[in-house]
Amino acid sequence: MSESKQDIMRFPPSKITDVAKALSGDLRVRILEALGDTQLSVTQLAEALGVAQPTVSINIQILEQAGLVVTAQGSNREKLCSVSCRSILLELPSRPGDGLHKTEEIRMPIGMYSLCSVQPPCGMANRDGLIIGSTDDPRAFYMPERTDAALLWFSGAGYVEYRFPNPMPPGVSIDELRLRAELCSEAPSFRMDYPSDITVFVNDLPIGTWTSPGDFGDRKGKLTPDRWTSGTEYGVLTEWSVRADGSYVNGARAAATTLERLSLKYNQPIRLRFEIREDADNRRGINLFGSAFGDHPQDIVLSFIRFKEHQEGKES
Template sequence: MNDISQETIRYPASRILDVAKALSGDVRVRILEALGDKPMSVSQLAETLGVAQPTISINVQTLEQVNLISSTQGANREKICAVTCRSIHLDLPSKLGDGLHQTEEIHMPIGMFSRCSIQPSCGMAGKDGGIIGSQDDPRVFYMPERVDASLLWFADSGYVEYYFANPLPPGVELDEIRISAEVCSEAPAFREDWASDITLTINDLHVGTWTCPSDFGNRKGKLTPERWKSGTEYGMLTEWSISEQGSKINGIASSPTTISSLQLAFNEPIRVRFEIREDALNRRGLNLFGSGFGDYSQDIILSFVRRSVLGT
């Protein structure tokens, strides 16, 4: 028989959506049925349910993320799965914002910008390391294929601007907003001594300018495809943050812009711009990395940290 670790798991209101999504798939419900009496390996589940093993593995991971399944390593390093409870208890939200996580994140692919100002030299590459369109042709930044970009770059001055949805309902107060991205300067091929002033604005307000010291190409990026042979390999993961006390870059004060001054509205986009300004002291371009390039497996992340949760 299955050794259930607990009879009931209780989930707070902030996890309702996670649990609901995990239980919304027919395959995942069938996995729970199959594990009702005894633990099973992934291959046993695949055979029992008549579903391909990679599909079982993906759905098991989803159930693990909400703690409905636990896994151990069996003989021959095979993954053994077991259910963790007999029932679940969901706390319904009782006040505004209860159904949200402490931190809500939006992950934006780097090719999904809404506006740009680009001059050669410039370009984009996909996850396989292949050039999208033609290199040094600004028209590439208006092609539909841009949505598949995992690296984009431009020299000198210019910008890319992204429109983010506001995930929080009116009345939910924020403690902090954070924007993180992997970035670096842009030189022909690459240059270690190539500083560039990278400015981030939100809704046209200056959040901070970070001086990247280099266009990094002295080693292979941890995620950069082998096919890529064009110089720039990785960047630096940089975080801009805004609170009611002002703005910071990597934890260091950068501007007086506050959350209140952004005038965020539930039904209006949040405009985030990465820019090399024409009047920048170090006007040496930008490389912006997506999840398939560089050292960090992420696109642009905009995070909303709720004040009400942090205060509890």
């Protein structure tokens, strides 16, 4: 173990931010000092440093994610920690995009929409299961408290639109734009058989329609607060993606819209809209779940994916 710790660990440009964040905290540097060439449990580190065990655990996780610390489970199921190396080498970025991860994710709280068009029945609830504003009052969708929404719903046709920043610098292209969200139809109380055609638009171009089978309330959502007793409990985690050859919903081809047609620009927001269209066969609204409601601990996630290194601006 000691011999491996003398090795230099090389970090690519995409890991610089993670490593810098891990080394920027005084407590995390003290953890590395305490570990030295030995292996200590989280409890032993807490005693040595004089801080609470949960605090040590959180900071160990940051060091582990950066690759500076490795952990193993001891005989009594306690986490044992040791440093991964004694020296590090950071490779500085040499061209646009080098400092980015292969997948860059932006997580958008469901209440942070920029535009909406809703009709009752409609409403929003926060992470505690409390109604925001008044139920079935579209004015609630313009209240400042909407940013705390963990569940929003509306019936019939309508939409909510979000604006995402583009993390890609000029000259860096992506191979796939991927969206994940938990959602379902909107029925009075709930109704398992109640299809709704939910279409996603990016920059006003359709990237696919997913037909939700129903509004699900036959069991408690894994994250749904106990005080919530209004029917809808969980949704379906659904994925839309756009590639060079078209758009897909849950892996099945769904639209002809390509990445090129989206015209993504680094200095312009990406407009993303969940819509039940007026001309849809099934106009039965939507429930959109945030990280504290339903079955999945996530908000709306937009991913920018590069499968390979692009060589824009680099001489061949």
